[in-house]
Amino acid sequence: MADELGNLWDQSLLPDCSLVVGGQEFQAHKAILAARCPVFRAMFTHDMKERQTNRVEIQGVEPEVLRELVTFIYSGKAPNLQDMAADLLVAADMYLLDRLKRMCEEVLCRSLTVENAAEILIIADLHLTPELKEEAITFINSHFSDVLRTPGWKTVQMDHPCLMAELYRSLVSAGASPSKRPRLY
Numbered sequence: 163m164a165d166e167l168g169n170l171w172d173q174s175l176l177p178d179c180s181l182v183v184g185g186q187e188f189q190a191h192k193a194i195l196a197a198r199c200p201v202f203r204a205m206f207t208h209d210m211k212e213r214q215t216n217r218v219e220i221q222g223v224e225p226e227v228l229r230e231l232v233t234f235i236y237s238g239k240a241p242n243l244q245d246m247a248a249d250l251l252v253a254a255d256m257y258l259l260d261r262l263k264r265m266c267e268e269v270l271c272r273s274l275t276v277e278n279a280a281e282i283l284i285i286a287d288l289h290l291t292p293e294l295k296e297e298a299i300t301f302i303n304s305h306f307s308d309v310l311r312t313p314g315w316k317t318v319q320m321d322h323p324c325l326m327a328e329l330y331r332s333l334v335s336a337g338a339s340p341s342k343r344p345r346l347y
Contacts (some may be wrong), residue, residue: 171329172316174189176191177189178191178193179206180188180218181218181220182217183220183221183223183224183225184225185225185266190218194234197337198259199257199258199259200258201256201257223249223252223253227249227250230242230250235259248266248281248285249289251266251270251285251289263291267294270282270285271297274298274301276311279301279302279305279309279314280298280314281317282289283299283314284317284318284322287325299328299332317330
């Protein structure tokens, strides 16, 4: 059945609504979107503009991420998950797609590097993915001297003081020497 639904999406067969993002318009099916996604269900079943116009203006998501999100809604698959896991996690959180969010979390846990660990920690914190957050903290603790040289680390320092405090507590509880602890200023 997922393949048949996926074909409806891929081939734009008999659509009854439009999803508009970044100047692009995607044709879709209200019943499928509503059946698989609580946010779309609310849009199409309550007295909202989208119900009247059959047009949904999407904000905060890039067109290619929306395409992948809707592909998942239709088919249960995310063929480009490896390439866009962070952006897709944010979108899955926005649209309350817990299974997709979990899939993204698993990919990101396996994809931690010195270069992306701080950014992934921020995403994990903002989008309430405790396993990913714990993995990112553990990774950062293990590679601290390298991670602190990345642009993402500067973002954590400047914009996320609570995360800095949490990282500091984690380093202290792990027994890190004072010279390896992050500066909180």
